[in-house]
Amino acid sequence: MVRRVGDVFKALADSTRRTILDELTDRNGQTLFEICARLCTKHGLGSSRQAISQHLDVLESAGLVETRREGRYKFHYINTGPLRPIVERWLDRPEDAGGRTGGGADPAETERKEGPT
């Protein structure tokens, strides 16, 4: 699966998905039903199970969530790896630049695979 930088931003663009990441940060390795229950209880979200499942698919495609199957349960783990570089792209640069002649286009936006597993 080819993962682009844009996938991470797209995944983070939804408030429910961000709440899911909050939930996994609070308690890592939850199942789908656990997430549904806690999203409803703690955050007052009324999303259905399928909706949450699709959100988890998006998060997994973006590399922000990894899963582990165990019997009939599927545990979801947050992976903050893709989060680090995406914002430093603009952060660790001087803000007072006034007229620098930049080089060519950088490949920051191009697709970027990840290693297996």
Added chain:
Amino acid sequence: MVRRVGDVFKALADSTRRTILDELTDRNGQTLFEICARLCTKHGLGSSRQAISQHLDVLESAGLVETRREGRYKFHYINTGPLRPIVERWLDRPEDAGGRTGGGADPAETERKEGPT
């Protein structure tokens, strides 16, 4: 204008807007026409002036771009302020949490105004 955290993510979800931020990082304080020209020349984007203008509106609503009017020119400046906290939300937390009982819902997702100007 009420600015929510989600606005920043939504603003970053579009690849053209990210390229605009790249462009402003490279040369801060550009006008709309400058951005159009450089987006077309350096990045090969064929977006119209109105499209870019709308993107700039979104970025400004998210607080990522600030503007200064001068005669008939309007200069755009990048503001990386909103970028810092949005990812640290999940980053500076332990990843090995297994069963912590979290507190109530945090207000990270709620609307968050900014000071004037």
Added chain:
DNA sequence: ACCATAGGCAAGCAGCTACTTGCATGTCAA
């Protein structure tokens, strides 16, 4: 005044996206 330039506003359209609905698959307990 006249015109060119820089930008703004608003309606309309196409594609995407989050959500629902319904059913299917796979696993565990009795």
Added chain:
DNA sequence: TTGACATGCAAGTAGCTGCTTGCCTATGGT
């Protein structure tokens, strides 16, 4: 095996979003 549980898959729909199109305002030069 039978039933309950946890999850997966797919089609359909409503709302959002990025873009275009067309016209308007405002500033500056001549």
